[in-house]
Amino acid sequence: VSAPAPVRDLAARLAREDALPAYVYDLTALDAHAARIGAALPPGVEWHYAVKANPDPALLRVIARHADGLEVSSGGELRHAAAAVPGHPLAFGGPGKTAAELAAAVAAGALVHVESPQELRLLASVVRGLGGQARRAEPAVLLRVNLDVPVPASAGLVMGGGRGPFGMDRDGLDECAALLPGTGLRLRGLHAHLASGLGVRPALRAAAGVLRFARRWCDRQAVTEPVITLGGGMGVDYRRPGAVFDWTAYGRGLARLAGTAAARPGETLRIEPGRAVTAYCGWYVTRVLDVKRSGGAAFAVVAGGTHHLRTPAAKGHSQPFAVIGSDDWPHPWARPAVTGAPVTLSGQLCTPKDVLARDVRVRRLRAGDLVAFAMAGAYAWNISHSRFLMHTEPGFHYIGEDVT
Ligand SMILES: Cc1ncc(COP(=O)(O)O)c(C=O)c1O
Numbered sequence: 001v002s003a004p005a006p007v008r009d010l011a012a013r014l015a016r017e018d019a020l021p022a023y024v025y026d027l028t029a030l031d032a033h034a035a036r037i038g039a040a041l042p043p044g045v046e047w048h049y050a051v052k053a054n055p056d057p058a059l060l061r062v063i064a065r066h067a068d069g070l071e072v073s074s075g076g077e078l079r080h081a082a083a084a085v086p087g088h089p090l091a092f093g094g095p096g097k098t099a100a101e102l103a104a105a106v107a108a109g110a111l112v113h114v115e116s117p118q119e120l121r122l123l124a125s126v127v128r129g130l131g132g133q134a135r136r137a138e139p140a141v142l143l144r145v146n147l148d149v150p151v152p153a154s155a156g157l158v159m160g161g162g163r164g165p166f167g168m169d170r171d172g173l174d175e176c177a178a179l180l181p182g183t184g185l186r187l188r189g190l191h192a193h194l195a196s197g198l199g200v201r202p203a204l205r206a207a208a209g210v211l212r213f214a215r216r217w218c219d220r221q222a223v224t225e226p227v228i229t230l231g232g233g234m235g236v237d238y239r240r241p242g243a244v245f246d247w248t249a250y251g252r253g254l255a256r257l258a259g260t261a262a263a264r265p266g267e268t269l270r271i272e273p274g275r276a277v278t279a280y281c282g283w284y285v286t287r288v289l290d291v292k293r294s295g296g297a298a299f300a301v302v303a304g305g306t307h308h309l310r311t312p313a314a315k316g317h318s319q320p321f322a323v324i325g326s327d328d329w330p331h332p333w334a335r336p337a338v339t340g341a342p343v344t345l346s347g348q349l350c351t352p353k354d355v356l357a358r359d360v361r362v363r364r365l366r367a368g369d370l371v372a373f374a375m376a377g378a379y380a381w382n383i384s385h386s387r388f389l390m391h392t393e394p395g396f397h398y399i400g401e402d403v404t
Pocket of ligand 1: 231232234
């Protein structure tokens with residue numbers, strides 16, 4: 001990949017200020033990307049951003065300009081999102097919600113994605129405990145279904161079908177529907193999230209399967225103005241950085257599935273992408289500390305590592321990167337370098353797993369050069385084991401306007 005000029009310029013400035021490693025978030029690019037996602041979706045299809053992909057407040061503020069809501073998956077994310085973007089609609093999902101988290105969700109007016117009959121009972125008891133005001137507000141719920149819709153083996157994380165802790169079988173849904181009357185809760189529809197890492201066609205096939213089931217089930221339960229959430233999981237291909245998920249084609253497919261508004265009046269479809277929204281706006285910028293040979297292979301050791309950017313270790317890929325040459329070499333001895341050969345970029349951790357990119361051919365990489373790892377805006381810093389070895393944390397810098 002090549003780093004855009006604003007990323008290169010900021011990287012050079014941060015290097016001069018001795019402020020690397022650092023994350024650089026391109027808010028201008030994110031703003032344009034989020035606008036394209038919104039524009040690609042047909043009327044009647046909403047999108048919620050899955051905050052777990054990257055909860056950085058500056059990113060949330062940009063995304064909130066375009067997204068219909070934010071999907072949060074813990075009490076912590078709920079508080080954080082409500083503070084970052086006050087008043088923006090929230091949906092609260094994820095397994096194992098506590099009574100305190102459910103109470104906070106009801107107080108915030110969030111739509112709750114209920115994962116099991118036990119969780120529905122707990123939510124109902126929380127609402128009873130909150131008394132009149134919460135009951136009058138009639139908190140809304142979607143029931144999360146675990147559906148056996150086939151997804152391709154190439155999908156990154158499969159979270160639906162077969163056995164798993166996510167959502168419930170048909171029996172669980174029916175049990176919840178029977179429990180609901182008199183609880184003060186309003187059934188709004190169904191929620192599904194089947195897998196991550198899907199291309200356009202598998203994502204549409206999964207959506208069609210969810211929709212077929214959900215429409216029938218909601219009709220049978222006489223749900224008025226149903227909301228059907230089709231999940232996230234739109235693919236990001238780290239091996240082909242240019243192959244960005246085709247939101248326009250996906251939107252066209254959703255339009256076919258949604259049909260005309262007149263055919264299903266009051267129905268809302270919703271998606272909740274995370275990775276494919278923020279992955280591309282993030283860069284992890286660092287400096288090469290050393291270049292050496294070991295066992296006949298070239299290694300470049302960079303400042304930082306997978307404790308800042310765990311994504312390549314978590315997913316088993318080489319993180320795409322751009323080399324930003326720097327002539328700043330303060331030492332009297334020759335710069336160690338690798339030229340026209342494969343090199344493995346590893347970090348400062350004492351583990352062989354601390355590899356950011358393996359055996360990638362470079363034209364030239366020298367100690368003292370800068371490296372900007374691309375596609376570092378989702379499941380990157382926030383999934384990293386930053387306390388391991390007690391290295392300092394990266395800085396955070398932004399290109400473009402923060403919307404406050
Ligand atoms: C319920 C739910 N919705 C949405 C997402 C977002 O998925 P992705 O980031 O792959 O789009 C996830 C990810 O785990 C999820 O569990």
